[in-house]
Amino acid sequence: MPDASAIAETTALDTTLVASLLLHPSRRALLVLDATGRVLASNERARTLIDPEMEAKLREALASAMAQLADHPGREVQYRHEQPGLTLDCLLRAVAGPDGGVRGYTVSLHNPEEAPDLAESPDRARWRFALENAQDGLWDWDAERGEVYRSGRCFTMLGYARDAFDGSFDSWQALIHPDDRPRVKVALHAHLAGERESYIVDYRVRDANGKWRWILDRGRAISWDHAGRPRRVVGTHTDIHDYKQIEAQLRERELILNQAQHVAHLGNWSWSPENDNLWWSDELYWIVGLPSSKPPPKFRNQRHLFTPESYARLHAASVALLKQGKPYALELVMLRPSGEQRVVQARGEAILDQDGRAQSLVGVIHDITEQRKAEETSRWRNDLLDRIAAMGRIGGFELLVETGELHWTDENYRIHGIEPGKPLRFEETLPNYCPESAQKLQLAFRRMVAERLEEQTADVCYVTPDDRRIWLRITGRLELRDGKPYRVTGLTQDITEEHEAGERIEQLAHYDTLTGLPNRFLFRERANEAIEVARRGEKPLALLFLDLDRFKNVNDTQGHEAGDLLLQEIAGRLRQCVRSSDLVGRLGGDEFLVLLREVARPEDAALVARKIIAAVGEPVALGGLDAQVGCSIGIALLGDNAPDLESLLRAADTAMYAAKDAGRNTFQFYNASFYERVQRRVTLEQELRQALARDEFHLAFQPTLSLRDGSVACIESLLRWRTASGELRSPAEFIPVAEECGEIIPIGRWVLAQACRQARLWHEAGLQFGRIAVNVSALQLRDPEFATHVLQACARERWPSDRLVLEITESALMRDSEVLRTTFDMFKANGITLAIDDFGTGFSNLGYLHRFPVRTLKIDRSFVSQMDQASNMLELTHAVVSLGHALGLGVVAEGVETENVLQLLRQQGCDEAQGYLFTRPLPGEEMATWLAAQA
Structure with missing residues (x-):
């Protein structure tokens, strides 16, 4: 509990804090806290209720609630x-000072x-908020219990019975x-968050008749828990359906205003100064509100008929009329x-005699009360409509059919970028529309x-005087007079943002964001139309499938940004390179499609x-550096072999791969035999991936004799x-496929292990031979762990590494790298011998032969087989x-x-020979x- 000094501080609290305290029910326990x-x-x-221990717990529990009120002082936190x-x-509750701070x-x-009974009644906050907002229907949402109270008006405004729903x-x-x-959902979440x-x-709700009706839904959370979650939210429903019918309201209000302008009541009077005789017409009696059965009040007794200010002005004017005419x-x-x-317009004139004296006074009283009310209402309504039109960028127009004369509202002038009031004719405005839009109008x-x-409604494109292109939705309604077209009235709405948003969506959905070309979806759509x-x-039609050559080099050396610029170029x-009638699209990555319409000949x-x-082969400047790429093109013609787009794409894709096989930077027409080779390769790749697991591989062995x-x-x-x-697969067929798809790595490890194991078994059986040789792919040599795997295989199979020969091709030595040098150093240190297979068919660097642990050259069989036939x-x-x-x-x-060949080789000093003269390749047991x- 606070001490005396703390209580004394409460006297310094301003009236705001006291007022806040008085809001609590008097029978509750009340505390006053400072800002801390x-x-x-x-x-x-x-x-009596709160002891020091409870006060400490409450202080800790209410800390988050006070933090919440620091950000939202107007809330009540429960x-x-x-x-x-x-x-x-x-x-x-928070108590705010004059500066708004807590x-x-x-x-x-x-x-x-x-x-x-001390709990606050839900009705109290409910009806207080309803009175503050003065709206039609009231709702109260208890978020904790998930219940919503709605007043009967919420349902009756939609034609339902009160309490129509739970x-x-x-x-x-x-x-x-x-x-x-x-x-x-978004609006409610934004407030609750x-x-x-x-x-x-x-939003729109379905009324009792099954029609959609617009309402305005407003609310506010009036109670929050200490964690910042709303406990109660109250609000109102207002029927705004009429405001959503702007066009109908405009015509209706225009009619009301026109009728109000023609309402007029006129009364007249006359007075003779000589005998003080005053006469009123019946209409004037009605305007003044006096019975016509009684004589009108004398001039000097009419003060009670006007407000003091009006009577003073009328009296002064009447004296001037009487004395000065x-x-x-x-x-x-x-x-x-x-x-x-009643507001009236009073006019008076004097009838003078020959001497210039007022013989009589006459005048009229025009009751313009309704007119003034109508004008005031019209001004208010016009101002409201102008605001609505300006907010919605909606202008009105009137077009006279007979003369072509065009009238616009001020907002319509503003939409078109023209000074309001400029005379217009329909035909004169047409040149400002885009040609297609002008024709449509x-x-x-x-x-x-x-x-x-x-x-009629038309969406058209208009060019303003300052060269802005805007999109307009023009809706016109024809009016007849005497059965003939008289005029067209309607609305003009600026839909530029809506149209541009639609164009952006269209662009994103159907065009490649990088190049602006049709993407694969739009290309397919238009290509199918062209095929039909x-x-x-x-008429013939051709599809070109393009794949850029060396594009990856640009990405790797100059970065992806440079690659994007290259693709755009x-x-x-x-x-x-093509006609405007042809179609160019981007399939993805560095692949493009070109559809040539009406191709006369292949x-x-x-x-x-x-x-x-x-x-494409011309250099491209990219950030100060030139990049040069090529392209391989496959061409497919619409016909029996490619009757639809899918067939054309497959055929052109196949032909593109044929172009790459032909050396790249060239083109090839679709060829069925090449397609079969491609399909064969795909089949081989799929089978290869399962062959090792299915134990379909085995080794054959062929000796080399000294x-x-x-x-x-x-x-x-x-x-x-x-x-x-x-079926027996040829190594010449499946080894290249294994290298391309990467399966050569696990297959190569299997071959190495099997060869070492078989060599050990022969050795243990007492059979005499020198080394075991295993062919190695260039792909295996690029693996930093390859040398380790080789040594591990020798150790695992208990085969001396110095009795292992790895046969590699010349091309494997062309890619000199740190990995390759490290690998060969490990081979040299462990006595592993390298042999160059098929020597003479590649492009060896003799320096590599000297630098790396190569001990043997194997002359390719194509040379050996013709020794005795070609000098x-x-x-x-x-x-x-x-x-x-x-x-x-x-x-x-x-x-x-x-x-004969063997003798020629001996004469040339060849060291060893291998071939069918000695034996064909044999299984391990044979x-x-x-x-x-041989022993």
């Missing part, structure tokens, strides 16, 4: 404090079980138009006996007149392909594949043998099949038998 949450004062109930044997409902807090507490939240949601529900001070949204025209306020005021106008169409036209007209060049498609290759003593110097391991169906081959093999010996390398001849026979 320290208790300054409390009532008797609080001192919190339920529970402890064994006691439950307290707490209500916390000066302190008031807290009221009560035990709901002990005093349930108190659930979803019952009203079911009435909301499906298109409007997301907006309602504290992003907006109040909830306000308009000066006419008057005044607007006055008359007072009827009932107290009703003329056609709509002529059809309305000729066919008596009641209403081609079929009906029997290539897209522009492709457009320039050669014409080839001409376009050459033109594209030349254009030409010096006839001993078996080495045995080469050869991979063989027999599928589950029993140049004999010389070539002799050169290879001499080169190998000059480099300190052993030389092996492959493909030896005759004794190879063991052959080895045993």
Whole structure:
């Protein structure tokens, strides 16, 4: 409880804090806190209910509530404090100073079980908010219980009986138009999340007749828990359906205003100064509100007929009229006996005698009360309509059919960017519309007149005087007079934002965001249309499938931004290479499609392909550096082999791969045999991925014999594949596919392990041979872990590494790298020998042969087989043998099949030979038998 000094501080609290305290029910426990949450004062109930321990717990629990009120001082935060044997409902309010800052807090507490009548009645806040907003229907949402109270007006405004639905939240949601529900959800969430001070949204609901009716829904959370979650939200429903019918209201109000302008009541009077005789017409009696059965009051006694100010002006004007003959025209306020005021226009003139004296006075009283009311109402309504029109960018117009004269509202002038008031004619405005839009407007106008169409709407493009392109929705209604077209009236709405948003959506959905070309979806749509036209007209059509060559190099060396710029440049060049009637699209990545319409001959498609290759091949400047790429193009013609778009795409894609196989930067027409090869390759790749798991591989072995003593110097391991169906696959066919798809890595490890294991078994059986040889792919050599895997395989299979030969191709040495050098260093340190297979068919760098641990050159069988038939081959093999010996390398001849060739190799000094002359490749067991026979 606070001490005396703290209580003394409460005297310094301003009236705002006291007023806040008085808002709490007097029977509750009340606390006054300063801005830090320290208790300054409390009532008797609080001192008996709250001990120091509870005060400390409350301070901690209410900390988050005070933090919430620091951001939202206008809220009321509720919190339920529970402890064994006691439950307290707490209500916390902030007290703001003159500067808007929080000066302190008031807290009221009560035990709901002990005093349930102290809880605030829901009706209190409910009806207080309804009175503040003065709207039609009232609703109150208890978020904790999920119940919603709605006043009867919420339902009767829609034609339903009172309490037509239950108190659930979803019952009203079911009435909301499906298109409007997301907006309602967003608006409500924004308020409940504290992003907006109040909830306000308009939407459509289904009324009792099944029609959609617009309402305005407004609300505000009036109670929050200590965690910042709303507990109660109250609000109102207002019927705004009429405001959504702007066009109908405009015509209706125009008619009302026109009628009001023609309302007029005129009364006349005359007075003779000589005999003081005054006469009123019957209409004047009605205007003044006096019975016509009595004589009118004398001039001097008419003070009571006007307001004091009006009578003073009328009296002064009447004196001047009587003495000087000066006419008057005044607007006055008359007072009827009932107290009703009437606004009149009073005019008076003097009839003079021959001497210039007033012989009589005459005048008229024009009751313009209704006119003034109508004018005031008209001004208010026109101002309202102008505001609505300006907010919605809606202008009105009137077009006279006979003369073509055009009248616009001020907002319509502003929409078109023209100074208001400028005279207009329909035909004079047409040049400012885009040609297609001008034709559309003329056609709509002529059809309305000729066919008596009641209403027409057209979306058109207009160019303003300052060269802005705007989109307008013009809706016109034809009016007849005496059965003939008289005029067209209607509305002009600026829909530029709506149209541009639609164009942006269209662009994103159908065009490539990088190049601006049609994407694959739009390309397919337009290509199918072109194919249908081609079929009906029997006119040829060609599809070009383009894939850029060396594009990856640009991305890798200059970055993806440079790659994007390159693609944009290539897209522009492709457009320039084809006709406007042709179609260019981006399939994705660096792939493009070109559809050529009405191709007279296949050669014409080839001409376009050459033109594209030349254009794409030109250098492209990218940030100070030049990039140069090429393209491979596949061409497919619409016909029997490609009757539809899908077939055309497959055929052109296949032809593109044929162009790449032909050396790239060229084009190829679709060829069925190449397609079959592609399909064959796909099948091989799919089967390869399962072959190892299915144990379909096995090894064959072929020996290499020393030409010096006839001993078996080495045995080469050869991979063989027999599928589950029993079909034997050629290594020349499946090895390249395995390298391309990456399967050569696991297959190569299997071959190495199997070869080492078989060599160990032969050795343990006492068979005599030198080394075991295994063919290695260039792809395996690029693996940083390859050397480690080789050494691990030798150790695992217990085969000496110095009796292992790895046969590689010349091309494997061309890609010199740190990984390759490290790998060869490990091989050299462990005695692993390298042999260059098929030597003479590649482009070796002799420096590599010297630098790397190469010990053997194997002369390709294509040279060896022709030694005894072509002298140049004999010389070539002799050169290879001499080169190998000059480099300190052993030389092996492959493909030896005759004794004659063998003798020529001996004469040239070749070291070893391999071929069918000795034996064909044999399985492991047969190879063991052959080895045993050599002993």
